[in-house]
Amino acid sequence: MPELPEVETIRRDLLSRIVGRTITSAFVSSNAPRLVQLMPPAEFCKQLPGHRIEDISRRGKYLLVHLSGGLYWIVHLRMTGRFLHREDPCPEDPYLRAGFTLDNGSSLCFVDLRKFGTMWLIDDPSLVVGKLGPEPLSDDFTVAGLRDLLVRRSAPVKAVLLDQHAIAGIGNIYADEALFNAGINPRRAANKVSKPKTEALHAGVRQALLDALSDRGSSFSDYVDGSGRSGRHQLKVKVFRRTDQPCYSCGTQIRRVKVAGRSTHFCPNCQR
Numbered sequence: 001m002p003e004l005p006e007v008e009t010i011r012r013d014l015l016s017r018i019v020g021r022t023i024t025s026a027f028v029s030s031n032a033p034r035l036v037q038l039m040p041p042a043e044f045c046k047q048l049p050g051h052r053i054e055d056i057s058r059r060g061k062y063l064l065v066h067l068s069g070g071l072y073w074i075v076h077l078r079m080t081g082r083f084l085h086r087e088d089p090c091p092e093d094p095y096l097r098a099g100f101t102l103d104n105g106s107s108l109c110f111v112d113l114r115k116f117g118t119m120w121l122i123d124d125p126s127l128v129v130g131k132l133g134p135e136p137l138s139d140d141f142t143v144a145g146l147r148d149l150l151v152r153r154s155a156p157v158k159a160v161l162l163d164q165h166a167i168a169g170i171g172n173i174y175a176d177e178a179l180f181n182a183g184i185n186p187r188r189a190a191n192k193v194s195k196p197k198t199e200a201l202h203a204g205v206r207q208a209l210l211d212a213l214s215d216r217g218s219s220f221s222d223y224v225d226g227s228g229r230s231g232r233h234q235l236k237v238k239v240f241r242r243t244d245q246p247c248y249s250c251g252t253q254i255r256r257v258k259v260a261g262r263s264t265h266f267c268p269n270c271q272r
């Protein structure tokens, strides 16, 4: 699933390509009945054309397309969604779930193999993103805030990192990478993480996300950027999906276990 670095890479790509353009037509495939939330797809397709794209922001894993008239078009890619800008119309594709044309003849194509992706057209984005935790790369994410979060929870620390209401934008890849950076066992109870380790985790989360951002995200399966190119960070991860391979720090074999129902990768020597 695309996480913060992947969604942020798409946002930056689209920003330079579609801001200032006006949407001229919209279609949603009848084979994607759950794509549009809170309104019928026909209503969504009727309302969207005529709006100018003013800006694009991001909250956690959500893209927020700011439209003229104070509307927000919110997109969540979920498992396999791709949100692509093309200079020509969306090509035939069995997984094309929605397509949007812009006033310069270019198009936005929403391609989604698994069909878990979701969109909203809404005037109050807080209805969708209002309960998300702080953005980990912003000043809202502090060591003290992370400490407050951890001391109140006895769940494994990895489960807290994955909780979008606790911190926004971290998924399975960067939770594992952040915990490796911090030298913390993913199964450790959140309220048993020491103060110095909390500081290390705060830094480790940011490092994991910034490293991935500088590589334009990780393409382990479906993720591509706003113009259809793969990211590069999957070649540089430290533990994620490196089961049985040697730890880059100490040579110990990376182990895989289940934590919070998710495949979890860690070095049993470096992460205590």
Ligand SMILES: [Zn+2]
Binding pocket: 247, 248, 249, 250, 251, 252, 267, 268, 269, 270, 271
């Ligand atoms: Zn190690």
